[in-house]
Amino acid sequence: MGFLTYLINGLSLGSVYAIIALGYTMVYGIAKMLNFAHGDVIMIGAYVVFMCMANSGMPAVVSIVISIVCCTALGMIIEKIAYKPLRKATNLAVLITAIGVSYFLQNMALMLFGSNPVSFTSVINWQGISLAGGSLKITGNAIITIITCVVIMIVLMWFVKNTKPGQAMRAVSEDKEAAILMGINVNATISLTFAIGSGLAAIAGALLCSSYPSLTPYTGSMPGIKAFTAAVFGGIGSIPGALIGGLLLGIIEILAKAYISSQLADAIVFAVLIIVLLVKPTGILGKQIKEKV
């Protein structure tokens, strides 16, 4: 039964990675940039939930909604101030700026909340279920996390396929110049993408800290990098790819922790990233992009 428990934990962690990976993959697909700060938005989201619940005694659902609003606003502000002016800048400049923003958020949080970890109260108040006569326990956290992830995926895929703003997002990611000619407001579309990604980051933050309750200003950076790995794994720019990549990566990490070495688990996850990028840089569901000569 040990293996099944690990598998379910892996799926649960993978679901969180998948939700975070959505933020990376959508932004990368549309703005062609690696938003390094995305992981830190998760951390901010988790702190907001923590403040609302622990300090102000608000119910979990209300706290999460507030956190979503805050993170959405934060994502849009970051995009407007730091990224938008750099649309025509080199890749290197954008990447360095994104790293700067990531670092800024971490250190702001460090000043506001201190470096000591705070103990996050789970937003899910359910013990979960017990199967096979009690030998297989599935926590409420795991069940809710997985369900949330699946629901988000379905809604997002529907949104991108069937709504006007969603179609605009696809058009911009396909060909920005053509989208402009078609009268699509590219700036608004990119802004919307950041908003959605950051809103999802708030949910991911709450779910992540419900399962791993120690919250510090650095909580977001590792899951952020791993989720980017997941996005690359699944194929950058692809929503189902983020789901597949996230789940696979979560399972790999938990199994590596259980069966190989808990200290080397991160190294193994990074090794996966390296291998994927070298063997199939376009990921499982990604498309080939070629430089025009």
Place this chain on the structure above:
Amino acid sequence: MNLYKNLNKSTQKLITTIGVIVLLYIVMSVMESTGNLSSLMKGLLVPVCAYSLVAVGLNLCVGYLGELSLGHAGFMCVGAFTSAFFSRATQETIPDVPRFILALVIGTAMAALFGFLIAIPVLRLRGDYLAIVTLAFGEIIKNVINVMYIGKDSKGIHFSIKDQLSLGMDLDGKMLINGPQGITGTPRQSTFTIAVVLLVLALIVTHNFVNSRTGRAVKAIRDNQIAAETVGLPVTKYKLIAFTISAAIAGVGGVLYAHNINSLTATTNNFGYNMSIMILVYVVLGGIGNFSGSVISAVILTMLPELLRGLSTYRMLIYSIVLIVLMLFNWAPALLKWRDDHGLTTAAILGKFKKKEVQ
């Protein structure tokens, strides 16, 4: 003086930089010997040189290869641990001076080797992917060092990735690498003089490299890879050479760093992501492609917050703002226009200089 004027601009700049470094070295040494240097400043002299070296190495990668590496702290880490390991292992058998020279050679060579091995796969990627993969390699190096246990006793070297006990050493044994506790008791041989000499050497090597046949090829590949291929440049070979040299210089920084402290551990702050970012700030603030600038900003950014104690809490925050503001300052259209209006763009400034020359 005429001889100096005949040299080209970049050589003149190199000589000026070395002159300033030597001057600073003399001032600091005099202050140290007359007891006018606070213990805090004294403790920073070698680390500043170590950071400057890593920054010079990273600048070769960012400025001339045109690729962002977030793993240079990892190469620094390799240089630090291999050299410290060697020094500890041979502490009783080799005299001080040759041992340190060997440690320096080994640390540099191992960092270069790691750089080379990592570059083979990594340099097939570009841009964001390359950055994230170098970051991953840096983290892997750090993680692996943290699970290494190596001890030495009368029977020889013992190795484990579990814990100290599973080494099964005799009572006379000593730990060389003790997992997360790292290496303790490395001889403190990095003097300020050695550090300055190495830094000056690194500046000369990088300057000569980028102004040579190979360096031109590297810059050509950075400027336009497809065009570089069509004039017959073996792109992969030159990228590998540049990346390997860049990693080796970071390794020298690691050797200096390791032989300046008693207890060497691999944490996020000294060899992880945070260190890579700090070095990146030095490179960006000093000017991408400008080696002297890297040294200047490393010196200022390390010394300043320590001098103004109040600043040190805000140090990291200031670093992040520096990164963002500098990028916006150089690239944001609105700011570029403002700079044009106030004569602050590179083009405008160069224009002023040119006019002066004509007069």
Place this chain on the structure above:
Amino acid sequence: MSLLEVTNLGISFGGLRAVDEFNLSIEQGELYGLIGPNGAGKTTVFNMLTGIYKPTDGKIFLDGKDVTGKKTADINKAGVARTFQNIRLFGDQSVLDNVKIGLHNSFEYGTATGIFRLPKFFATEKEMDKKALEILSVFGLDSSADILASNLPYGKQRELEIARALATNPKLLLLDEPAAGMNPNETRDLMNTIALIRKEFGVTILLIEHDMKLVSGICEKLTVLNFGRVLAQGKTSDVLNDPEVIKAYLGE
């Protein structure tokens, strides 16, 4: 034996057949034109000839040697150099250095020699400077040797690109729309320059061009490409009077 012999060359991108059954034979010393409407696949042919794209079918022989699918750098070493429609200079380096990079494979010294500034470094650099200035002087660019390549005026940038290509000592020079963006005067100068370098460097030239005055003025033979296929081939005057060609250019 012809210098360049291309047989049945073809390439597909996904489902799109960009170039199909392309045949071409260029003799030593010829000045050959490749023309055709936009999107006909001319630059794609250049990209295959220089190894930037790997052809799906067909063979490319240079001087009797099979260079099909070889790496771009190796094809250059075999004797093919080119310019680009959208100029690709090493913009952050001086005009002189751009040409010296073209000379890279003709003058050798190792990385260590450069780093340690051994005597061979100074001797070789001096020779390279001399040779580079010699090539630049053909284009009247020797006085601008120290300027950054990106600061040259547009027409001069095109000429520098040709100079850089010539520095690699090619047998075959491919020029992709050398007159693009030039006014009639500049185009006339360019025609003279092309004739001059052909004589000075003894190089065979294949060029893509839309400017019919230039094409009919200097090209001895032409191949017309339309929708990825050869529409007509032969002596310039014959090809330009071919009713099929006129139809393709003017439409029906």
